Amino acid sequence: MSSTANANPEVIFRLTKDFAFPISAYDDLVNQFISELHEGLNYEQKMPMIPTFVYELPTGEEKGVILSLDLGGTNLRVCRTTLFGGGNFDIIHKKWTISDALKKGPGSELFAWIADRIGEFLASDCHGAVHEDDKKYPLGMTFSFPCEQLDINVGKLLNWTKGFHGKDVIGKDVVKVLQDCIDAKNLPITVNALINDTVGTLLATTYKHPGCEVGIIFGTGTNCAYLEDQSQITKIRPDSANFTSHTGHQVINTEWGAFGNVSGALPSNDYDRYLDSRSSQPGKQLYEKVVSGLYISELARIVLHDLAKHGNLFVEGASGTPKTDAELGDLAIKERFDGAMMGGIEADTSADLQAVGNHFQTMYNLKTSQSDRETIKYVCQLISARAARLSSVGIAALIKKRELLSKPHQVIIGIDGSLFNKYPNFRQHLEGALNEIFDAATVTAKISLINAEDGSGVGGAIAAYLACKALGLQA
Ligand code: BGC
Numbered sequence: 077m078s079s080t081a082n083a084n085p086e087v088i089f090r091l092t093k094d095f096a097f098p099i100s101a102y103d104d105l106v107n108q109f110i111s112e113l114h115e116g117l118n119y120e121q122k123m124p125m126i127p128t129f130v131y132e133l134p135t136g137e138e139k140g141v142i143l144s145l146d147l148g149g150t151n152l153r154v155c156r157t158t159l160f161g162g163g164n165f166d167i168i169h170k171k172w173t174i175s176d177a178l179k180k181g182p183g184s185e186l187f188a189w190i191a192d193r194i195g196e197f198l199a200s201d202c203h204g205a206v207h208e209d210d211k212k213y214p215l216g217m218t219f220s221f222p223c224e225q226l227d228i229n230v231g232k233l234l235n236w237t238k239g240f241h242g243k244d245v246i247g248k249d250v251v252k253v254l255q256d257c258i259d260a261k262n263l264p265i266t267v268n269a270l271i272n273d274t275v276g277t278l279l280a281t282t283y284k285h286p287g288c289e290v291g292i293i294f295g296t297g298t299n300c301a302y303l304e305d306q307s308q309i310t311k312i313r314p315d316s317a318n319f320t321s322h323t324g325h326q327v328i329n330t331e332w333g334a335f336g337n338v339s340g341a342l343p344s345n346d347y348d349r350y351l352d353s354r355s356s357q358p359g360k361q362l363y364e365k366v367v368s369g370l371y372i373s374e375l376a377r378i379v380l381h382d383l384a385k386h387g388n389l390f391v392e393g394a395s396g397t398p399k400t401d402a403e404l405g406d407l408a409i410k411e412r413f414d415g416a417m418m419g420g421i422e423a424d425t426s427a428d429l430q431a432v433g434n435h436f437q438t439m440y441n442l443k444t445s446q447s448d449r450e451t452i453k454y455v456c457q458l459i460s461a462r463a464a465r466l467s468s469v470g471i472a473a474l475i476k477k478r479e480l481l482s483k484p485h486q487v488i489i490g491i492d493g494s495l496f497n498k499y500p501n502f503r504q505h506l507e508g509a510l511n512e513i514f515d516a517a518t519v520t521a522k523i524s525l526i527n528a529e530d531g532s533g534v535g536g537a538i539a540a541y542l543a544c545k546a547l548g549l550q551a
Pocket residue numbers: 148149219220221222237238272273274293295296297298299300331333364
């Protein structure tokens with residue numbers, strides 16, 4: 077933690093207590109997590125634990141050129157992946173930020189917009205890969221929201237997360253909704269695989285690192301997919317439609333963001349409860365709300381706003397003078413402080429924290445004292461360190477549930493997402509917590525956390541490839 081020598085000690089003491097997550101709490105939380113993983117496989121409660129209809133992982137020798145799209149929490153990407161075999165691939169993509177209007181508007185408009193972007197990509201980036209003939213090209217759809225899968229290319233949207241609202245699509249098969257929009261634009265595309273981004277991360281990591289059985293996202297949202305023995309998935313009846321059991325395994329999309337919804341097991345303070353009550357899904361995605369980028373930056377904004385309203389920030393010497401919302405400008409508005417900014421604050425290691433001061437001056441027109449800047453950085457550190465430590469709980473639970481440490485090989489875990497890839501010290505805190513849960517020697521010797529390279533885009537392509545292979549078609 078950085079220096080708080082000039083900050084108000086009472087404020088620092090209270091915040092430290094509010095966001096504490098002591099080592100002694102790990103074991104209970106990991107055990108609770110394991111029991112929610114088990115329950116989700118048996119009866120559909122608590123954690124969704126969705127069977128994905130992905131029965132096998134790639135060998136790394138798959139070859140072909142395949143299209144995919146990746147609808148995440150922040151961006152849409154349309155990609156063309158070339159799989160070379162030998163674990164090598166090349167990917168080109170176009171990326172668009174999903175506007176607030178699209179996130180909050182009807183789902184039909186979002187999907188029509190996606191089809192337009194696919195058309196744009198085909199026209200500009202697919203010369204030579206897509207020809208003007210009757211052939212329809214397979215496309216893997218990586219969709220970062222909970223869907224109940226009924227087959228590899230059929231998935232009903234259970235609910236939106238991460239601030240998306242399009243109610244008209246909830247309960248519908250998102251592949252069909254997209255395919256209808258694609259057909260309406262006469263694009264030569266068949267969406268033949270639907271996967272979650274965590275499944276994409278798993279497939280992409282396995283392509284390069286055979287033996288990987290777990291894919292995780294720590295980004296705008298959080299989630300995990302892993303390879304499970306079918307005998308453990310007791311909620312699937314062997315006579316269920318589209319069920320096959322030729323491999324004895326199936327990838328499960330845990331939707332672990334829902335951990336703690338029912339059990340109330342997660343640490344929670346007044347700020348957490350306030351954030352939850354003002355979210356689009358109160359009482360839902362509680363693990364995601366303490367772990368992922370969208371929510372932890374909002375949590376930091378809520379804390380800073382509260383400190384300022386109580387005269388503990390931006391007071392220029394007159395400590396105790398509360399700031400009004402009008403004076404605080406955008407800092408008083410929901411989600412006007414994002415993960416990139418929060419990470420930027422933590423990246424400022426200078427003694428006078430000039431970059432922190434500049435952010436607040438430019439973004440909110442607020443002047444900061446040394447005490448303010450130290451407090452702001454400390455708030456960000458407290459919240460992101462708790463998020464990283466809580467992230468390790470999910471990983472540890474999965475490793476224990478699958479008894480991965482007792483297997484002879486290395487435990488390879490593919491991880492993607494901006495928090496893990498870019499956020500200062502997130503990975504270090506997460507690994508530090510794993511060292512406390514297991515022990516440092518075991519973690520170093522047995523567990524490899526691999527930075528998944530473009531998991532969602534490549535993973536979507538591999539899923540489309542595997543779906544074609546299962547049908548005896550050429551990708
Ligand atoms: C969604 C998951 C997704 C995760 C990471 C969550 O909000 O429910 O489906 O995998 O975000 O993108």
